[in-house]
Amino acid sequence: MRLRGRSMGWVPPLLLLAGIAVADFNTTGEFRIISWIVLVPGIAAALCGVWGTAVFAVLALLTYVTVDSAWPHQYQTGLPDFILVTVGSILAVAACVVRVRGERRMLHMRDIADTTRRTVLRPLPPGWGGLEHAGVYLASDTEARVGGDFYDIQPGPHGTRVLVGDVQGKGLGAVEAAAALLGTFREAGYHEADLATVAERLETRIVRHRNHTAALGRKADGDRFATAVLLGFPEDAPGAVDAVVFGHEPPLAVGPGGVRQLPAGDGLPLGLGELAPARPTVRRLPLAPDETLLLVTDGVTEARDRQGCFYRLRDEVARAVAADPGVTEPRRLAAHVRDGTLRHCGGRLDDDTTVFAVRRPPHPRDE
Template sequence: MKRGQGLLDRYPRARRRDVLQRHQLLQIRGRSVTWLVPLLTLVVIAVVDYNTTGEFRIVAWCVFVAAIAAVLCGVWTTALFAVLALITYVEADAAWPEEYRAGPADFVLVLVGGVLSVLAADMRVRAERRMLHMRHIAETTRRTVLRPLPPGWGGLDHAAVYLAADADARMGGDFYDIQPGLHGTRVLLGDVQGKGLGAVEAAAALLGTFREAAYHEADLATVAERLETRMRRHRVHTVALGRDDGDRFATAVLLGFPEGETGAVECVGFGHEPPLALGPAGVRQLPCGDGLPLGLGDLTSGGSPSVLNVPLAAEETLLLVTDGVTEARDSTGAFYPLADDLAEALTRDPRTAEPGRLVAYVRDRTLRHCGGHLDDDTTIFAVRRMGAGGAEGDEGPVRGRLQS
């Protein structure tokens, strides 16, 4: 499955064409037929008016034709139907004897209604274009912060799904990355407290620091210290700008895959949900310590974050998620039982542990559990060493978003 692309990426001539072409409501063999709705309405009005008595004339209802077109069609199509409605009114009304004609008052009604419908269609199309432009900006921002990861990056099979609780914004405070370096490969997943551009800005700052420190630093504890320092500096900067988000923090999990060591993984936890390790032995929670969230390290007595060296079989996959998964509730308020559900899935099909299959499964089950209504941004990220467990499944690396 290919990584997501923005609407304007898939349609490079979007600004020259009506936005409606990308929001097809009615299609036949891939071609839009939304114009059939106002056309059929016009035909029905003309036929019914012709077959009724003179005391019951509905030809003035032609005013609804352009209004319907304004909702479904583009500006020029709406203008065409406004003209057709006016012509139909004149011809249908002229077919009746003088005493039964609707007269000029209804003619003015159809004329003014057509003009207003064209203006309404123009406003609607402009608003849709602005919306698509903003979604394109959000999509570009998302790709900049959450950069695409090449297959096998850093010697890891990986797959990721990002679901934004705000389907229009498409971006929140969740972040993740893989950084190969001089001392092995490091993995980071986290969630910035809060929402909006401030959360995105903090996530970008942390990812920038991670990519540099994870590449150069030999000790994972030093990488963790750099992340803590960066979060504090970011808060100082926002306060100096007069913003009210100086208490922002981020939960995160930092993993290290040392060069040449295949039986263990290093882990540092910053108040985040621990990763799950999935393999032939089942599902287990990976201990990552009880560190405070990034930005709150000054509340402790100091010292470097504790780095735990945890055994990890070569065929085990690590699953990291944000609280959009762990806090997903069903209609009764029950949380999604992630670990138990995965244990059952592995029993049914051991291939569920493959990163591509795993993130797709957790995505689908999370959305099913909460009925498609996420209260928070959700990231599902799975990694394992290359060559473990055979080739990647058909799902492949994926990245998704919640559609409204």
């Protein structure tokens, strides 16, 4: 409980302490409620720190002795209730110690999860790689705060590359696979001139990662794969984008004139390349200067409402753009899809959810 940044957790137990004392003074001798004061340190244990709870435990004991002594001897509750209040106060302080330790442990684990997320999903500076972008990541496991979805932008001498994907499965195994793919993307995306070579490097990396986890005896990770979209923004073709789709939901091109879906391509998910007769095709697709590419994972497309209906992403985005063409700006577009997904599923995410919007600046900047 906080008010203007200050903790107000001491207010309820203090009001309860005063209320019980005043009420006991105004009752008849046959009906005493002073022993109810044992509730005060119990309430404090849930709202205050250890020292605060200890203070209320002492105050409860002192108030009990003071109020009970004010009554004639025949109406005093005596030693049994004093023992009750004493034992209750001690247990309340002990419970508060356990609660505070648990909260500190949870905060420590959250810090670790945040560090892991910043390592896997590194923060992207505004205008990184000469692109306007906005990303939203929501983990289905709110305690873990990081899962198998991934995205990144890698500028380099051969243009800027973008990768968005989703590792099959959940848990630390999915996080490890995502980290492996992102590490390879950051290196290959910078050094390799051919986007097809970057795609091959990603396929090789997840196969090597699976072999490594299988050698460790982690059979559950031995068949892990990932869907992904690999984009290249060539410097010599400002009106086009190169795309490789690895079994992922194709990007949407969102512009003031409407919403269109880019071709799905012929690529299989990363890790299943050995089943394909040839390596995936790199397609150069036209992209208008005012169009934003919208990429999402299945946490968006498979979000269901209470009736079991899927979230209709393309229709919802088209409706929003028709009402306000400014929604095509990456930050607004990502926020709109995030809010729409959460509203559609009532805030209950069954899978990790990533929304990533990216476009060339409407007016190219001079580097």
